[in-house]
Amino acid sequence: MLFQDYRTDGFFDEMFAEGDRVRPHYRRxxxxxxxxxxxDFEQKxxxxxxxxxxxxxxxxxxxDAQGTERIFPFDLVPRIxxxxxxxxxxxxxxxxxxxxxxxLHDIYHDQKIVRDGTVPEAYVRSARxxxxxxxxxxxxxxxxxxxxxxDLIRDDQGQYLVLxxxxxTPSGVSYVxxxxxxxxxxxPNLFSNAGVRPVATYPKELLKTLRYVxxxxxxxxxxxxxTPGVYNSAYFEHCFLAQQMGIEVVEGRDLCIRDRKVxxxxxxxLRQVDVLYRRIDDDFLDPTVFRxxxxxxxxxxxGAVQAGNVTLANCIGTGVADDKAMYYFVPRMIKYYLDExxxxxxxxxxxxxxxxxxxxxxxxxxELVVKSVNESGGYGMLVGPKSSRREIEEFRDLIRANPRNFxxxxxxxxSRHPTYCDGTFEGRHIDFRPYILCGEEVSIIPGGLTRxxxxxxxxxxxxxxxxxxxxxxxxxxxx
Amino acid sequence: xxxxxxxxxxxxxxxxxxxxxxxxxxxxxxxLQLLLDLERLDDxxxxxxxxxxxxxxxxxxxxxxxxxxxxxxxxxxxxTFNTENPSSILSCIVTARENARMVRDKISTEIWExxxxxxxxxxxxxxxxxxxxxxxxxxxxxxxxxxLLQGLGDSTVVRDEGWEFLQAGRYLERxxxxxxxxxxxxxxxxxxxxxxxxxxxxxxxxxVLRSCSGFEAYHHIYGADVQPxxxxxxxxxxxxxxxxILFCLRSLDARIRAISGVREGHFSNRAGKLAGxxxxxxxxxSVEDIFETGLHEYLQELQLRTHDIARELYEAxxxxxxxxxxxxxxxxxx
Numbered sequence: 001m002l003f004q005d006y007r008t009d010g011f012f013d014e015m016f017a018e019g020d021r022v023r024p025h026y027r028r029x030x031x032x033x034x035x036x037x038x039x040d041f042e043q044k045x046x047x048x049x050x051x052x053x054x055x056x057x058x059x060x061x062x063x064d065a066q067g068t069e070r071i072f073p074f075d076l077v078p079r080i081x082x083x084x085x086x087x088x089x090x091x092x093x094x095x096x097x098x099x100x101x102x103x104l105h106d107i108y109h110d111q112k113i114v115r116d117g118t119v120p121e122a123y124v125r126s127a128r129x130x131x132x133x134x135x136x137x138x139x140x141x142x143x144x145x146x147x148x149x150x151d152l153i154r155d156d157q158g159q160y161l162v163l164x165x166x167x168x169t170p171s172g173v174s175y176v177x178x179x180x181x182x183x184x185x186x187x188p189n190l191f192s193n194a195g196v197r198p199v200a201t202y203p204k205e206l207l208k209t210l211r212y213v214x215x216x217x218x219x220x221x222x223x224x225x226x227t228p229g230v231y232n233s234a235y236f237e238h239c240f241l242a243q244q245m246g247i248e249v250v251e252g253r254d255l256c257i258r259d260r261k262v263x264x265x266x267x268x269x270l271r272q273v274d275v276l277y278r279r280i281d282d283d284f285l286d287p288t289v290f291r292x293x294x295x296x297x298x299x300x301x302x303g304a305v306q307a308g309n310v311t312l313a314n315c316i317g318t319g320v321a322d323d324k325a326m327y328y329f330v331p332r333m334i335k336y337y338l339d340e341x342x343x344x345x346x347x348x349x350x351x352x353x354x355x356x357x358x359x360x361x362x363x364x365x366x367e368l369v370v371k372s373v374n375e376s377g378g379y380g381m382l383v384g385p386k387s388s389r390r391e392i393e394e395f396r397d398l399i400r401a402n403p404r405n406f407x408x409x410x411x412x413x414x415s416r417h418p419t420y421c422d423g424t425f426e427g428r429h430i431d432f433r434p435y436i437l438c439g440e441e442v443s444i445i446p447g448g449l450t451r452x453x454x455x456x457x458x459x460x461x462x463x464x465x466x467x468x469x470x471x472x473x474x475x476x477x478x479x
Numbered sequence: 480x481x482x483x484x485x486x487x488x489x490x491x492x493x494x495x496x497x498x499x500x501x502x503x504x505x506x507x508x509x510x511l512q513l514l515l516d517l518e519r520l521d522d523x524x525x526x527x528x529x530x531x532x533x534x535x536x537x538x539x540x541x542x543x544x545x546x547x548x549x550x551x552x553x554x555x556x557x558x559t560f561n562t563e564n565p566s567s568i569l570s571c572i573v574t575a576r577e578n579a580r581m582v583r584d585k586i587s588t589e590i591w592e593x594x595x596x597x598x599x600x601x602x603x604x605x606x607x608x609x610x611x612x613x614x615x616x617x618x619x620x621x622x623x624x625x626x627l628l629q630g631l632g633d634s635t636v637v638r639d640e641g642w643e644f645l646q647a648g649r650y651l652e653r654x655x656x657x658x659x660x661x662x663x664x665x666x667x668x669x670x671x672x673x674x675x676x677x678x679x680x681x682x683x684x685x686x687v688l689r690s691c692s693g694f695e696a697y698h699h700i701y702g703a704d705v706q707p708x709x710x711x712x713x714x715x716x717x718x719x720x721x722x723x724i725l726f727c728l729r730s731l732d733a734r735i736r737a738i739s740g741v742r743e744g745h746f747s748n749r750a751g752k753l754a755g756x757x758x759x760x761x762x763x764x765s766v767e768d769i770f771e772t773g774l775h776e777y778l779q780e781l782q783l784r785t786h787d788i789a790r791e792l793y794e795a796x797x798x799x800x801x802x803x804x805x806x807x808x809x810x811x812x813x
Contacts, residue, residue: 054595056592230577230581240584242584243584250483254485266482267484288808292808
């Protein structure tokens with residue numbers, strides 16, 4: 001019995017409400033999994049791992065000379081979101097990406113929001129990914145973030161909160177699709193009456209989005225995925241998406257710029273490209289403008305963008321909107337541009353560069369999570385309650401030396417989810433990354449990447465730090 | 480459909496490396512078996528048996544940098560697992576997979592998964608164990624995987640330009656490898672001139688046939704008698720045997736013409752010109768010409784011209800000059 005010793009331990013559990021009552025939307029799954037023998041489950045788990053391994057759904061461990069490859073651990077207990085909850089999330093996320101795109105257009109044009117004092121100018125100017133050289137440039141349909149991966153968490157009351165907006169080059173969507181396929185292979189009978197909405201339409205929606213933003217509304221634009229290359233840990237995803245969309249995966253060396261237009265080098269000569277779904281960070285895009293030593297990018301690419309001859313998705317300079325300090329102002333942006341109240345709240349956040357906040361942070365360091373505004377992937381972070389006094393003091397010095405670089409948040413007790421651990425189910429903390437596409441309309445695939453911190457008690461879900469993932473089911477109904 | 484030059488290059492090398500891995504496996508396998516038929520095995524005889532394998536590919540300097548003696552274990556290790564040898568089976572498979580990984584979106588899932596499986600297999604302890612205990616089975620696995628990949632290609636890959644590059648790579652490499660396999664016979668010294676045309680000579684020619692999977696086909700055409708000139712004619716000039724050099728070059732010529740879109744007997748670039756010209760010469764050659772020139776000399780000339788085709792093919796379709804970043808930056812910054 002896999003659920004026999006399951007305890008919620010006072011956390012918000014996705015599957016069980018108070019008194020170990022199974023939540024309605026999990027009932028069918030619970031009935032099915034309750035009857036599974038641990039051996040059967042283990043067998044299925046191994047079969048899935050082997051199949052992922054065979055398919056090469058792996059990432060290369062950085063800094064490993066042997067080229068060691070790992071699969072991203074996949075947990076077979078799916079996370080389920082009922083329809084009503086999903087519709088709420090959809091509305092909240094749509095509102096958010098609309099506001100972020102308004103903000104980006106404003107910040108690269110008139111900066112009304114700054115002049116009105118709603119967002120202090122100092123924060124914009126000091127944001128590392130702000131690209132002043134991009135001011136005044138028109139982008140097709142005024143869309144800057146075409147693909148967004150907003151990280152959501154739930155607190156101890158089950159309240160959804162936005163943890164961060166990933167508006168540059170969010171990754172992980174291929175796992176959403178692969179996890180679903182793996183899940184269907186492992187439990188073919190589970191899906192027939194579970195009422196799970198499909199996720200396989202994502203590549204089609206993505207391509208639609210890319211075409212919509214072609215320069216000058218061009219009717220049959222040539223789109224391509226721009227990848228840093230085979231050594232990038234997300235290379236598998238770049239190929240996966242390109243293949244499903246039926247477009248080319250190109251590296252910087254496959255492209256050249258002539259007359260401020262982008263061309264691919266093909267066996268039959270040069271061929272113009274209109275839209276690049278780029279998975280290379282701004283810094284590496286174009287050595288004539290950004291990092292001079294970058295061999296990944298294409299010299300002259302920024303010039304082609306400025307001339308309006310190619311569209312990049314996402315646009316250059318979107319990082320100013322997902323800066324961890326700017327995050328603090330997103331609820332204000334929603335109010336400012338849309339005149340709406342934010343549906344999904346932020347995690348309460350303290351800015352170390354604000355005097356009042358700094359004092360609070362310094363007084364409460366052992367209770368807070370402190371994040372460096374420029375790091376991601378779980379690096380450059382202090383989890384107060386889980387840190388030694390020395391680590392806390394080290395961070396105190398870092399914060400004092402450069403307050404603009406830090407924000408602090410209360411430690412949120414992330415929701416937990418039954419997860420297969422060594423022959424039984426145990427509660428593990430999870431988060432959630434839905435993928436939001438912004439083209440002619442905002443479209444969000446019903447599902448997303450649920451990441452799970454596999455280490456007992458851990459709150460860090462990143463794959464580089466012992467995280468895994470789950471299939472995420474969005475239901476047609478509420479149970 | 481468009482095809483990136485880099486992608487064409489990857490597809491071409493992917494199949495070349497798989498074909499090469501298969502042929503190295505064939506070569507080592509047959510020589511291991513041949514060893515069983517030899518009598519009076521001392522160190523000199525063993526070296527004389529193995530050295531031709533590394534000499535025929537010109538790898539002997541590299542080999543002697545890495546090993547002291549050309550004995551069974553060292554040579555088979557060199558040709559199978561040594562990563563410093565770019566043509567060892569392991570190196571070929573690693574490179575093939577690297578190429579496949581870059582063009583995953585262009586090959587079928589089945590092909591990718593088989594290459595991936597082969598890669599993980601040959602790097603595993605199981606492979607090493609099998610190799611040590613039952614090399615025959617080990618090399619058969621490598622051959623079979625390559626043949627499986629060809630079958631998968633046949634039945635799962637769209638016949639577009641990418642397919643032509645896969646095929647061009649395969650036949651080009653096979654022409655080169657068959658050439659090497661036949662030429663090995665030249666490097667194997669017979670114990671004495673009395674043995675020419677004798678039992679050992681025949682045995683060695685039979686080994687060459689078997690390494691090309693041509694044993695049965697040969698007998699079907701030429702009868703039981705294994706004669707050197709017959710074997711040479713068969714492996715170089717056979718119209719119908721799919722591993723003969725003529726057959727491979729004819730397939731290569733057809734692929735090159737398909738890529739450049741010209742009719743038979745015509746060309747639009749140097750690769751097509753060289754391939755067509757060589758093919759016509761072979762079409763009008765007979766085994767007498769080969770022995771007049773000398774088998775080894777003939778094969779060497781053929782090999783050089785095959786490499787010329789490879790170089791021109793690369794120039795025509797897969798090569799784009801390395802970007803001079805500094806110059807490009809300067810130009811684009813204007």
